[in-house]
Amino acid sequence: MGGEAVTVIERVEEFIAPLLADMGVELVEIQYQREGHGWVLRFFIDREGGVTLDDCAGVSREVSRYLEVEDPIEHAYHLEVSSPGLERPLKKKNDFVRFVGRRARIKMREKRDGQRVFIGTLQGVKDGDVLLHVDGRLHCFPLADISRARLILE
Numbered sequence: 001m002g003g004e005a006v007t008v009i010e011r012v013e014e015f016i017a018p019l020l021a022d023m024g025v026e027l028v029e030i031q032y033q034r035e036g037h038g039w040v041l042r043f044f045i046d047r048e049g050g051v052t053l054d055d056c057a058g059v060s061r062e063v064s065r066y067l068e069v070e071d072p073i074e075h076a077y078h079l080e081v082s083s084p085g086l087e088r089p090l091k092k093k094n095d096f097v098r099f100v101g102r103r104a105r106i107k108m109r110e111k112r113d114g115q116r117v118f119i120g121t122l123q124g125v126k127d128g129d130v131l132l133h134v135d136g137r138l139h140c141f142p143l144a145d146i147s148r149a150r151l152i153l154e
Contacts, residue, residue, distance in 0.1 A: 007030045010070045012041070019062060020045060025055060028084045028090065032077075039077035041067075044084040046063040056081045075077060096122055096130045104140060106132060107148045119152065 018102050020027045030043040040051045040102055045051055045059055060081045067073070090104060110114045118141075120134035129140040130149070 008032045008041070008073055012067075012072075015066055015070065016043070016063060019066065020059060023062065025051065025059060029089060032073075035127075037078070039073075039075060040080060041077050042080040042082070044082060044088075044106075046084055046088065051083045056083070072079065076082065086153055087151050090151065091145060093125050093128075096125050096143075096149075100124045103152045103154055104132065105150055105152045106146055108131065108141065108147050111146045112141075 009032050010031075013027065013030055016030070017027050024055045025047050028046050030044075031040070031042040033040060033042075043059065043063065045055065047055065051077055060079060062139050063081065064079060067079070090099065094102075102122055104120065106118045106120075108118070110116070112118075118132055118134050118139060120132040122138070123131035123133050123138065125131065125143070126140070127146075130146065132139045132141065
């Protein structure tokens with residue numbers, strides 16, 4: 001992701017995260033990237049029990065108002081708001097706590113025990129480590145060492 005995209009995401013997230021929290025919605029991720037039809041600013045939102053189409057429409061309206069006033073993006077773009085889906089990314093400590101008991105795929109920055117990808121059942125977080133039960137063994141992964149993580153369906 002280029003410098004411009006990072007700057008836009010940071011500026012937008014600074015305002016949007018508290019706004020969404022006030023709306024009872026969690027900001028999961030913001031993406032800002034060039035796609036076939038131009039630039040896209042994409043928000044993934046969630047809430048306990050999942051998000052509805054009305055949630056997405058409400059967030060889209062509020063975010064659009066902010067973007068019209070603040071104008072943090074210099075060129076044309078498309079705004080999209082959606083659910084992160086059933087295989088949502090896990091990014092924050094609270095994500096790993098919220099989804100205890102669910103199956104997850106964790107990719108490490110560096111190999112550990114000869115592998116980088118681990119699939120198992122989330123057991124929570126302890127002392128900054130994500131706990132994952134894999135094939136009868138409990139693994140502890142420092143949150144900072146995790147490259148990517150997401151829920152999986154099986």
